Amino acid sequence: MSNPDERQRPKLAVVKFASCDGCQLSILNLEEDLLALGRMLDIAYFPEASSDMRPGPYDIALVEGSITTAEDAHRILALRQQAKVLITIGACAMAGGIQSLRNWADVESFKRTVYPSPEYIQSLSTSTPISEHVHVDFELWGCPIDKSQLLRVITDLMVGVQPRLPADSVCLECKRRGNVCVLVAKGLPCLGPVTKTGCGAICPGMGRDCYGCFGPSEGARKGPGLPPNTTSLARHFHGELQLIPIEVMRRFRGINGSVSPFRAESDIWEQKT
Amino acid sequence: MPEENARTRTIAVDMVARVEGEGALRVTVKGETVQDVELRIFEPPRFFEAFLRGRHYEEVPDIVARICGICPVAYQMSAVHAIEQVFGLRVDGAIRDLRRLIYCGEWIESHALHVYMLQAPDFLGYESGLAMAKDQAAVVTRGLRLKKAGNAIMTLLGGRSVHPVSVKVGGFSRVPLRRELGALKDELLWARDAAVETVRWVADFDYPDFALDYHCVALRHPDEYPFNEGQIVASSGLQITVSEFEQHFIEHQVAYSNALHCTLQGSSYLVGPLARLNLNQGHLTPLARQVLADRRIELPLRNPFHGIIARSVEILYALEESLQLIERYEPPPEPALPVVLRPGTGMACTEAPRGILYHRYEVAGDGVIRDVKIVPPTSQNQARIEQDLRLFMPRLLRLPDKEAALGCERVIRCYDPCISCATHFLNLEIRRESA
Numbered sequence A: 001m002s003n004p005d006e007r008q009r010p011k012l013a014v015v016k017f018a019s020c021d022g023c024q025l026s027i028l029n030l031e032e033d034l035l036a037l038g039r040m041l042d043i044a045y046f047p048e049a050s051s052d053m054r055p056g057p058y059d060i061a062l063v064e065g066s067i068t069t070a071e072d073a074h075r076i077l078a079l080r081q082q083a084k085v086l087i088t089i090g091a092c093a094m095a096g097g098i099q100s101l102r103n104w105a106d107v108e109s110f111k112r113t114v115y116p117s118p119e120y121i122q123s124l125s126t127s128t129p130i131s132e133h134v135h136v137d138f139e140l141w142g143c144p145i146d147k148s149q150l151l152r153v154i155t156d157l158m159v160g161v162q163p164r165l166p167a168d169s170v171c172l173e174c175k176r177r178g179n180v181c182v183l184v185a186k187g188l189p190c191l192g193p194v195t196k197t198g199c200g201a202i203c204p205g206m207g208r209d210c211y212g213c214f215g216p217s218e219g220a221r222k223g224p225g226l227p228p229n230t231t232s233l234a235r236h237f238h239g240e241l242q243l244i245p246i247e248v249m250r251r252f253r254g255i256n257g258s259v260s261p262f263r264a265e266s267d268i269w270e271q272k273t
Numbered sequence B: 001m002p003e004e005n006a007r008t009r010t011i012a013v014d015m016v017a018r019v020e021g022e023g024a025l026r027v028t029v030k031g032e033t034v035q036d037v038e039l040r041i042f043e044p045p046r047f048f049e050a051f052l053r054g055r056h057y058e059e060v061p062d063i064v065a066r067i068c069g070i071c072p073v074a075y076q077m078s079a080v081h082a083i084e085q086v087f088g089l090r091v092d093g094a095i096r097d098l099r100r101l102i103y104c105g106e107w108i109e110s111h112a113l114h115v116y117m118l119q120a121p122d123f124l125g126y127e128s129g130l131a132m133a134k135d136q137a138a139v140v141t142r143g144l145r146l147k148k149a150g151n152a153i154m155t156l157l158g159g160r161s162v163h164p165v166s167v168k169v170g171g172f173s174r175v176p177l178r179r180e181l182g183a184l185k186d187e188l189l190w191a192r193d194a195a196v197e198t199v200r201w202v203a204d205f206d207y208p209d210f211a212l213d214y215h216c217v218a219l220r221h222p223d224e225y226p227f228n229e230g231q232i233v234a235s236s237g238l239q240i241t242v243s244e245f246e247q248h249f250i251e252h253q254v255a256y257s258n259a260l261h262c263t264l265q266g267s268s269y270l271v272g273p274l275a276r277l278n279l280n281q282g283h284l285t286p287l288a289r290q291v292l293a294d295r296r297i298e299l300p301l302r303n304p305f306h307g308i309i310a311r312s313v314e315i316l317y318a319l320e321e322s323l324q325l326i327e328r329y330e331p332p333p334e335p336a337l338p339v340v341l342r343p344g345t346g347m348a349c350t351e352a353p354r355g356i357l358y359h360r361y362e363v364a365g366d367g368v369i370r371d372v373k374i375v376p377p378t379s380q381n382q383a384r385i386e387q388d389l390r391l392f393m394p395r396l397l398r399l400p401d402k403e404a405a406l407g408c409e410r411v412i413r414c415y416d417p418c419i420s421c422a423t424h425f426l427n428l429e430i431r432r433e434s435a
Helices: A004-008 A022-028 A032-040 A070-082 A091-095 A098-104 A107-114 A147-158 A170-177 A230-239 A245-252 A260-271 B057-065 B072-087 B093-124 B129-135 B137-158 B178-182 B185-203 B242-248 B273-279 B286-294 B304-328 B377-396 B401-413
Strands: A011-016 A042-045 A058-064 A083-089 A138-140 B008-013 B023-030 B033-041 B217-220 B231-234 B249-253 B260-264 B344-352 B355-363 B369-375
Touching (some): A011 A022, A011 A070, A022 A032, A022 A058, A022 A147, A022 B093, A032 A147, A058 A070, A058 A091, A058 A147, A070 A083, A083 A091, A091 A098, A230 A245, A245 A260, B008 B401, B033 B377, B057 B072, B057 B355, B057 B369, B072 B093, B072 B344, B072 B355, B093 B129, B093 B137, B093 B185, B093 B304, B093 B401, B137 B304, B185 B286, B185 B304, B217 B355, B231 B242, B242 B249, B242 B344, B260 B377, B273 B304, B286 B304, B355 B377, B377 B401
Parallel strands (some): A011 A058, A083 A138
Antiparallel strands (some): B008 B023, B217 B231, B355 B369
16 A cells, blocks of 8 residues: 555556566666665566556656567557656667577577477567667666666656766777777777767776677767767778678677667678678 | 366466566466466567577677576576587686686575565565565665675676676686775675574574475585586486486477476476575585574475575575685686687586576587577476476465465465576467366
8 A cells, every 4th residue: 555655756667578687687786776766766567576566657667678579569559658758778678689689580490499399489570679669768778777877867857857878989988997998909899989888888897898788879970869980990890800791790780789870780791791 | 076067266377576587377276176287488589599509609608698687697607618618628726716706696696686575575475675675674775785795796707797798718808806806805794694694584484384395406516515517416316417418308398388398307306596405405514504503494495485595595605605715816817718719519507596507509610609508497497386386276275366376476486487587488378288
């Protein structure tokens, strides 16, 4: 039972589609802030954390996962009608996720690879982002999302501020942190120059190449809202780092492989293989 | 004996709450007889084994982590060990210790989440850990801080706790300095005491009197509680190497079920903390033994609801182990061993928080993956969960449907099922006439 105070708090729903649950876990990883969040918001629907599942409408719906079944394609339409503000969280919801690698393959053969009786499996031939199905009000990139970005977006919304998150590249974050550039110093095929910041540049910080968890950056050379220069980076991978075309293709066709600038770049290099 | 025209009753749980991933349950009862138990997984398939083909071996740890956000280290560990077997690489010393340490972090994080936020509310009458926090703030705060201690280990070694980035074939992309590890020590000492409190706390819960004859399966290692290495042993006496896994454990898809069931010698079996503890009690620390003895808990545990005790004991074990590993740590000369490519097939099995996780990779001479097989713990436990429900159901029959459904959910939650480990789960209606 909720007391009158509780009824006035914004109602939050956390809804899952095809995903690994890692972004929802990032919510639970807020730890002590989670308890504060529970006081600020009325967590009305979050099956992974609570048996108390109440119907909408919701003030905020956080959506994890991509659309891979006909049933889920209907479910997201119904959720949109119940949600005042719909926020997608993570690479699956934003770009179809790693499971969108099926979009380049024959799903029937995928089924045969994994299941002895593929005829029992119902799955769409594609894994698509939420935004291909419904209007999305705000996007939180990352694989997984960054929990402090999540907290910031929710608190911004609660005080009526339009949330803004940085969209520049991991490169800039690396410079701020004083990381040694792994692309220059180690010759690793780092996606940092074309990937959105937000993770804290952890891969170069751990001595390895960025693999694009936060999706394409914006701005840089071409200006705000415009895609990063994947062409130049791909040529560098091929020309300077001696990656063969299929290796360049795999580089861009990863966690966020289905999002347009990365997809286009991987398709170009696939043709060269 | 049920009457011929006994009322048929269906008890349904549309969405099993407080588990990772999405599933539903349908139990059909005729009179006093349980006719059907259907654990329906509607988590859609994601085809990891298929799209891993054609990827480079170096990408595998990043990709398989995405099978499960709760236990990414388990997927990374099984993968790197299997691929190292292909290359004839043996990781030892400080790198091996760091792998155990990051695995400890994952067990602590995953188990603390389950104990405090997912399962304890069942025993104490709450719908969630958050609701429990309103009355028992100190307890929930202790649980969240314990979980955070596990996350801190993973973040230090892996860069972040969900999908760590540093694990690679041969070792790590970066290893910590001695003083960086040392900085964890105070918090882990606090956490060790909190883990002792946790075992005491859960040991005092009210448990249903429900003992089963489990066929337990886990890894066993001569010198240590198992994480990454050991033989596969079963309470039936079976003892095999990991390479023999597929000769004994058979995965099969059946028309009426929505998952690839895995069976051993034709029947269901149990993996996870309860099985692991029962089969490895010889490696418990004196402190863990003492705490169990104080609460008069005797091993082996045979009640599925005691899974929460096993999980709490493993949190304590993992913290003691972490402290030891940190104490003796000297950074290795290189963060990773060099790899010399060669074609072949490798298998590995490691102990994910929820039980043994088997991987097999066939790798070509250029390092590209040809074939993959992954057997996650939850698909191994699925048949056993249905069997437990069948056995527990008669106790719930006199309850109204809603309470009976809650009772079923509690049984399912004992297993901490991770439905997102979805490599084998299908999306399909079950129609089943009888057992």
